[in-house]
Amino acid sequence: MQPLTLKIDSVQLAFNERKILQDIYLECKQGEVVGLLGRNGSGKSSLLKIVFGTLRSSFKHVSIDGNFIQHGYLQSRIAYLPQHNYLPRGIKISRLANILIDEIYWNDFSNLSIYQDHRHKNAEQLSGGELRQFEMLMILYSKADFILLDEPFTHVTPVQADYFKGVIEKVAQTKGIIITDHQYQDVLDISDRIILLKDGCTKPIKNIDDLITHNYIGNFR
């Protein structure tokens, strides 16, 4: 089957007449990881929420293979890992897993020691790091064609971040992934393409020098 393409175009967002997003163009195909970088407050989370459909913008064009998507969260087309915790507190991990995990990934997920050790617990009985691991894994192993990851490496140890990078690369064989995180080296490691969000506009980044030119990172060389 041909890989699907998620297209995000002409997003316009302002808060209290302050323009946040104004010239946005982003594409992601199943099979690729697109890294979205940008300074604090540049609008990365807002853009991901607009694509997912939980934040309204004055204009947007989001489509999958030409079919307009108003609410990405419907029909499991798009899954989104927000910065904050999202799993409901009072439901057992095993029950959530049964609902959220795609059957093709069930063996990968259910054999993980973290699942074996904690499946009988509710989310509120997990440590912050354990909860974040489950939230991340349940998004990555979900049925969605496209995955949006907002700061997946924040609050996790380097070893966990490396493990997540491996899972991202694995599921990206069949899914399209857009990832943003301030651990930019981790993002560079796994991304096929990098887009910088600056002054409300998306800018394709060709190499590390572009990130220096755009003042996203300093020139330490």
Ligand SMILES: Nc1ncnc2c1ncn2[C@@H]1O[C@H](COP(=O)(O)OP(=O)(O)OP(=O)(O)O)[C@@H](O)[C@H]1O
């Ligand atoms: N509900 C809101 N009302 C008013 N302003 C908002 C609202 N949500 C976000 N903003 C502002 O919009 C801008 C973009 O916020 P956003 O969270 O999208 O940035 P970000 O690039 O994800 O930042 P960070 O890297 O710090 O997480 C910020 O200046 C923020 O203060």
